[in-house]
Amino acid sequence: MKKLKNKDLQRINVEEFKSAKKTPITIVLDNVRSALNVGSVFRTSDAFLIENIILCGITAQPPNKDIRKAALGATDSVNWSFEKNTIDAVSKLKEDGYHIMGIEQADKSSKLNDFTLPNKPIAIIMGNEVKGVSQEVIDICDEVMEIPQFGTKHSLNISVTTGIVIWELWRRLNG
Numbered sequence: 001m002k003k004l005k006n007k008d009l010q011r012i013n014v015e016e017f018k019s020a021k022k023t024p025i026t027i028v029l030d031n032v033r034s035a036l037n038v039g040s041v042f043r044t045s046d047a048f049l050i051e052n053i054i055l056c057g058i059t060a061q062p063p064n065k066d067i068r069k070a071a072l073g074a075t076d077s078v079n080w081s082f083e084k085n086t087i088d089a090v091s092k093l094k095e096d097g098y099h100i101m102g103i104e105q106a107d108k109s110s111k112l113n114d115f116t117l118p119n120k121p122i123a124i125i126m127g128n129e130v131k132g133v134s135q136e137v138i139d140i141c142d143e144v145m146e147i148p149q150f151g152t153k154h155s156l157n158i159s160v161t162t163g164i165v166i167w168e169l170w171r172r173l174n175g
Contacts, residue, residue, distance in 0.1 A: 017077040022051040023170055024121040026093060029053065030086045030137055031128045032158060035060035039070025040159035041126070046074035048170045051121070053078055054093075056086040070159075086137050090125065094140070098123040102141035103165055104133045105154070109144040112165060117172045118142075124165055126158050 012020065027050060032038055038060050045053055055061050061082050062068070062075040083089035090100055099118035102125045125141065127133035132155075138144060147156065147164055156164070 014073075014077045017046070017049070020049055023049045023173060025050050025166065025169055025173075026052040026054060026098065026121070026123040027162065027166075028086065028089055028093070028123055028125045029055050029059045030125055030133050031057035031131075032059045032126065033129050034158075035064045035066035036070045037129065037157070037159045038064075039067040039072075039074075041162050042067065042071040042074040042078050042080070044159070044163045044166055045078045046071075048166050050078060050166065053080040054089045055080060055082045056089050057084065086125070086134065087140065090123070090137055090140055093123045094142075097121065100125065100140065100142045102133045102138050102144045103127070103146070103161060104138060104144050105146045106138060106144040109146045112145055112147045112168050115143070115145060117169075122169060124162075124169070126162055129158055 027041060027045060029038060029041065038055065041053065060067055062071075062080070067075060094100055098121045100123050104127060124145075125133050125137055127137075145165070147161060149156070155161075
């Protein structure tokens, strides 16, 4: 086995990314405090051709040195927008026909390994590192999803959670 160099990976460039067919997933960041987490979400979104990221509330926005550090240029490829109020962003996505999935621990939540994939575009709502997705946003979600966990900690880092959720959704969407 030989480790591949970047030139061997044959990745697309930014222009090709912009015109490529996207994975029908929008990520909504609900008041995420860490710009490094935001940058990581951009980088993961680039890896899986995610349609869009909506940054809400206090969530840092490009250009930002910590976002840039973690994103490694993904802010140039992934479409993003800013919405002051998460409720407004989620309400608009609902009007546009998205299935809204809050990623949170809640009563009656679905487990990531045991849910039915909707037959429409998906918006996943990722919450604040301390408070999670706000209850008022949970109240308008179509579904709440959580990653089963078995250790002593009650949650994963938002960037790790986003990566796991995107991978599972991408895997199911692409057979």
